[in-house]
Amino acid sequence: MDKIAVLGAGSWGTALAMVLADNGHAVTLWGKRTEQINEINEYHTNKRFLPEIGLPTTIKATTNLEDALDGANSILLVVPTKAIREVCQKLNTILNRPVTIIHASKGIEPNTSKRISELIEEEISEANRDAIVVLSGPSHAEEVALRHPTTVTVASKNMEEARKVQDLFNNQYFRVYTNEDIVGVEIGGALKNIIALAAGITDGLGYGDNAKAALITRGLAEIIRLGKAIGANTQTFAGLTGMGDLIVTCTSVHSRNWRAGNLLGQGKSLDEVLENMGMVVEGVRTTQAAYHMANEIGVEMPIVNELYAVLFEGKDPKNAVDSLMSRGKRHETESVTNFISDLAE
Ligand SMILES: NC(=O)C1=CN([C@@H]2O[C@H](COP(=O)(O)OP(=O)(O)OC[C@H]3O[C@@H](n4cnc5c(N)ncnc54)[C@H](O)[C@@H]3O)[C@@H](O)[C@H]2O)C=CC1
Numbered sequence: 001m002d003k004i005a006v007l008g009a010g011s012w013g014t015a016l017a018m019v020l021a022d023n024g025h026a027v028t029l030w031g032k033r034t035e036q037i038n039e040i041n042e043y044h045t046n047k048r049f050l051p052e053i054g055l056p057t058t059i060k061a062t063t064n065l066e067d068a069l070d071g072a073n074s075i076l077l078v079v080p081t082k083a084i085r086e087v088c089q090k091l092n093t094i095l096n097r098p099v100t101i102i103h104a105s106k107g108i109e110p111n112t113s114k115r116i117s118e119l120i121e122e123e124i125s126e127a128n129r130d131a132i133v134v135l136s137g138p139s140h141a142e143e144v145a146l147r148h149p150t151t152v153t154v155a156s157k158n159m160e161e162a163r164k165v166q167d168l169f170n171n172q173y174f175r176v177y178t179n180e181d182i183v184g185v186e187i188g189g190a191l192k193n194i195i196a197l198a199a200g201i202t203d204g205l206g207y208g209d210n211a212k213a214a215l216i217t218r219g220l221a222e223i224i225r226l227g228k229a230i231g232a233n234t235q236t237f238a239g240l241t242g243m244g245d246l247i248v249t250c251t252s253v254h255s256r257n258w259r260a261g262n263l264l265g266q267g268k269s270l271d272e273v274l275e276n277m278g279m280v281v282e283g284v285r286t287t288q289a290a291y292h293m294a295n296e297i298g299v300e301m302p303i304v305n306e307l308y309a310v311l312f313e314g315k316d317p318k319n320a321v322d323s324l325m326s327r328g329k330r331h332e333t334e335s336v337t338n339f340i341s342d343l344a345e
């Protein structure tokens, strides 16, 4: 049995804490809001984020970070990308031994274009961390909490640690694969949220499945182009954290990114949408990050560009779709040829 501190008591942190508790580990869930933490300890529910779900009674919750970290062999970071630096800085002041840092958040920092594992490397000193392991894949918290079959990938530069984390989480309803491609896994998980926002928009505009399939496949082409330019293994994008997560996020009402896009497509403003969500919509900030990254590196990302114009420049969503449909003609595989041949190897 391991002792694991789960930092972030939202939907995903709570669902992953349930998986770990089901596997017999001692789990302490850390959150900021006293009321919510009391609810978890007293009633074993977290109704705001996972209504109707009863949590394993072995999960302990606390607002005290030092208590959460006490004796923990591993730390699971699962706060929104925006909060990663702040939480890591706090962690770094408390830790006095190396621990395995697992993260399950999906985003890229705007301004720096850094992936989450890079933020962790910057904020937590080497003396306080063994390995950094990313957990990602097609996994809505709502379904994991119902113990519906789910598959994810853990990635790390250190495969021995990745396999240890695989063992921590793997069970009959939560199947965990390993991958050494931390760049590809993080890029796929972050960028699919952009495409899910776009898929929500086309649904909100009243377009159908053809438009969504186009966004998923041409979105994947954009993700592969950017990933390849920054050193990802392109094969990763055919897997759970690439195509798998695109499918689950673009086609599900559980997705906050899809839901936000849907409201934008129906004519709501970005401010209105974000005010009403009450949960994180990572794709908005990730669009900013990907837009700047693509421009800096010189990678063509037309869907990202149009979504950026809708979110931050007031472009009408319908005009954005029209712009995508009237781009210069292309050969379908001209930018993904190497990806296809990599897969054939
Ligand atoms: N919900 C899901 O199904 C999945 C979510 N993710 C990722 O997990 C990450 C977290 O998402 P969710 O749990 O869904 O978000 P959420 O919106 O359900 O909850 C976010 C939680 O983070 C807490 N938080 C925010 N800022 C904080 C800070 N500075 N310090 C401490 N706690 C803070 C909030 O109080 C809240 O409890 C995101 O990057 C998301 O993309 C990944 C896979 C599935």
Ligand SMILES: O=C(CO)COP(=O)(O)O
Residues within 6 Å of the ligand: 106, 137, 138, 139, 140, 141, 193, 196, 245, 248, 249, 254, 255, 256, 257, 258, 280, 281, 282
């Ligand atoms: O990452 C997710 C599923 O794999 C959850 O997506 P949303 O953040 O859009 O809800």
